[in-house]
Amino acid sequence: MVRTIRRIDEIFTLLKQQLHTYGKSVVSRKKQKILDTPFITLISCLLSLRTKDEVTEQASRHLLIKYNTPEELVQLSEQQIASLIYPVGFYKTKAKRIKEISQTLLDKYQGKVPDQFEELLTLKGVGRKTANIVMVYGHKKHGYLPIDTHCHRIPNRLGWIKTKTPEDTEHALKKILPTGYWDDFNDLFVTFGQTICVPISPFCSRCPIHQYCKKVNVKSSR
Ligand code: SF4
Numbered sequence: 001m002v003r004t005i006r007r008i009d010e011i012f013t014l015l016k017q018q019l020h021t022y023g024k025s026v027v028s029r030k031k032q033k034i035l036d037t038p039f040i041t042l043i044s045c046l047l048s049l050r051t052k053d054e055v056t057e058q059a060s061r062h063l064l065i066k067y068n069t070p071e072e073l074v075q076l077s078e079q080q081i082a083s084l085i086y087p088v089g090f091y092k093t094k095a096k097r098i099k100e101i102s103q104t105l106l107d108k109y110q111g112k113v114p115d116q117f118e119e120l121l122t123l124k125g126v127g128r129k130t131a132n133i134v135m136v137y138g139h140k141k142h143g144y145l146p147i148d149t150h151c152h153r154i155p156n157r158l159g160w161i162k163t164k165t166p167e168d169t170e171h172a173l174k175k176i177l178p179t180g181y182w183d184d185f186n187d188l189f190v191t192f193g194q195t196i197c198v199p200i201s202p203f204c205s206r207c208p209i210h211q212y213c214k215k216v217n218v219k220s221s222r
Pocket residue numbers: 154157158196197198202203204207208209210211213214215218221
């Protein structure tokens with residue numbers, strides 16, 4: 001593992017320059033009014049797990065434009081929630097979780113989403129990635145690094161780290177990525193991973209940072 005990331009400033013600058021042509025990741029899209037509160041960030045993130053972005057976006061709209069507080073969501077049955085969020089992955093389980101979480105927030109937190117990372121992890125169905133997303137995009141707190149599949153895969157391909165799980169990646173990156181880059185990291189790398197450094201056969205020929213990449217375990221590219 002390297003101790004620092006060489007040319008990190010150039011890498012972020014190059015990626016940011018292209019970001020507007022990629023579009024932005026669902027959970028952090030600031031233009032969408034429905035995604036402004038910590039609660040909405042939390043629910044959108046739960047909906048997005050194992051689900052394509054366009055499906056998440058549509059489901060978030062169906063559910064959250066009308067029902068966007070725990071008070072409103074607990075009034076719905078699991079079946080009603082499930083039919084509003086269909087066809088997101090595991091929609092029945094997610095409907096159950098959404099209702100449970102809404103009830104827990106009302107019972108334990110006066111209807112607010114806690115702004116303590118460890119407290120978020122106590123909510124059923126909330127893992128490190130979701131908790132980190134809520135801290136960064138919902139509560140606008142610094143010092144958190146949400147790691148999804150793209151944020152795990154790309155730093156390994158670049159040769160920055162050598163890790164097996166997203167959680168290992170979070171810990172490894174926190175050691176080598178200066179904190180000034182943490183707030184932008186998820187948004188930038190998710191978008192980059194959806195468009196250029198895709199899971200299978202990445203588009204290395206049009207990658208803005210190819211000169212800084214070791215292409216670790218990249219067996220074929222376009
Ligand atoms: S050169 Fe290829 S593998 Fe490396 S970051 Fe760019 S797209 Fe990904």
